[in-house]
């Protein structure tokens with residue numbers, strides 16, 4: 001049975017249509033310093049449990065999504081459009 005991912009634009013689609021692009025990490029300020037930028041570019045947590053990642057719906061709508069999933073069970077908690085999540089973050 002194929003794993004289905006719920007795209008907010010396309011509905012339930014096979015996971016093979018998506019490309020995982022990496023952890024959702026807050027970008028440092030431009031003048032944050034070399035250590036902050038090295039951490040941002042090269043270091044990632046490897047958590048056991050809940051994790052937020054950028055996924056790209058490569059084979060369909062080509063939108064960037066934020067997928068929250070459990071790294072142990074692979075259960076997906078939520079899938080939201082990254083642009084809409086960014087706008088909500090700016091408003092708050």
Ligand SMILES: [Zn+2]
Pocket residue numbers: 007008009010011057060061062063
């Ligand atoms: Zn889509």
